[in-house]
Amino acid sequence: MNCKEFNKNIDSFLKEKIDEDLLEDFIEHYKMCKSCNEELEIYFLAHKIFDNSEDLGENVNEKYNLKESLVNFIKEKEDIVYRNYKRDFIFKMMFLIGDGMSIGLAAYFIYILVTL
């Protein structure tokens, strides 16, 4: 993901509407690119203030811990990425095992046919 794409996805990321396929690239870019890192912080701050203005009063502490809440927010998203990783891995393993079994089964039938 480049800076332009990152910028395009900031809004959907903060609204938690980002495509999960993009999430990993997004977080990766966030970690590598200093200017986008700062950009996201600014947007996060604005998002907190404007989008949650009705409960801002209760979240005064959160306002002072913005950096921390952003870190937590990113962490949450990372968890989703890792969860997807794990899920994909399990699927792949199941597929491989399933595949291996069908190959084994085919070999078994061939063996039976040949030996008959």
Ligand SMILES: [Zn+2]
């Ligand atoms: Zn960037």
